[in-house]
Amino acid sequence: GESVGLHLPTLSVQEGDNSIINCAYSNSASDYFIWYKQESGKGPQFIIDIRSNMDKRQGQRVTVLLNKTVKHLSLQIAATQPGDSAVYFCAEATSGSARQLTFGSGTQLTVLP
Amino acid sequence: NAGVTQTPKFQVLKTGQSMTLQCAQDMNHEYMSWYRQDPGMGLRLIHYSVGAGITDQGEVPNGYNVSRSTTEDFPLRLLSAAPSQTSVYFCASSPPGGLGGEQYFGPGTRLTVT
Numbered sequence: 001g002e003s004v005g006l007h008l009p010t011l012s013v014q015e016g017d018n019s020i021i022n023c024a025y026s027n028s029a030s031d032y033f034i035w036y037k038q039e040s041g042k043g044p045q046f047i048i049d050i051r052s053n054m055d056k057r058q059g060q061r062v063t064v065l066l067n068k069t070v071k072h073l074s075l076q077i078a079a080t081q082p083g084d085s086a087v088y089f090c091a092e093a094t095s096g097s098a099r100q101l102t103f104g105s106g107t108q109l110t111v112l113p
Numbered sequence: 114n115a116g117v118t119q120t121p122k123f124q125v126l127k128t129g130q131s132m133t134l135q136c137a138q139d140m141n142h143e144y145m146s147w148y149r150q151d152p153g154m155g156l157r158l159i160h161y162s163v164g165a166g167i168t169d170q171g172e173v174p175n176g177y178n179v180s181r182s183t184t185e186d187f188p189l190r191l192l193s194a195a196p197s198q199t200s201v202y203f204c205a206s207s208p209p210g211g212l213g214g215e216q217y218f219g220p221g222t223r224l225t226v227t
Contacts, residue, residue: 032212032213032214033214034214034215041220041221042220042221043117043203043205043218043219043220043221044156044203044216044218045218046214046215046216046217049212049214049215051212089155089156091155091214093213093214099144099146099161099207099213099214099216100146100158100161100171101156101158101214101216102155102158102172103148103155103156103157104155105153105154105155106153106154106155
């Protein structure tokens with residue numbers, strides 16, 4: 001079946017730099033996308049979401065970009081902090097079943113001092 | 114609020130044994146779900162419930178049963194455990210309204226089947 005996947009399994013950035021985490025999706029029927037953060041030993045935590053009628057959405061220090069033409073999603077974290085170190089997952093859904101999420105495999109973000 | 118709680122945190126089973134993973138939430142959320150997470154992978158949906166008395170299958174339902182007799186509780190039952198069910202299990206709940214993706218996850222249950 002179709003799935004959501006991530007380009008990079010690991011990403012290391014210097015503290016204070018910006019981070020960009022990428023995600024590719026293949027289900028053309030998906031019209032709703034979400035980013036989650038998972039710290040070691042904990043459950044995922046919602047970060048931000050975006051519907052397919054938008055190209056960009058901003059939150060506190062985070063921005064999600066959606067390129068429907070190439071089926072690509074990215075999460076930008078500004079001024080990365082040590083507390084941002086975690087695994088980041090993108091997830092997709094259709095608006096008719098928005099709570100039934102299909103997750104990608106995750107990217108490990110490590111913030112270097 | 115305690116949020117979403119799960120018990121136990123860790124469990125070891127032998128092949129063929131049965132057990133129930135408990136999940137409870139105190140946020141009065143209608144929607145609840147169970148996911149499993151295998152090493153190096155994202156979460157996969159097992160079962161979900163849109164309200165008390167209503168359950169449905171997700172992506173990987175085989176080998177698992179659920180019931181939803183109250184809004185607060187959503188237990189996951191393994192009738193005959195298999196090594197392939199070794200995983201970390203997460204329960205989640207979601208409030209009505211919104212876009213639906215803002216789900217609250219519990220801390221997980223790490224299950225090993227030998």
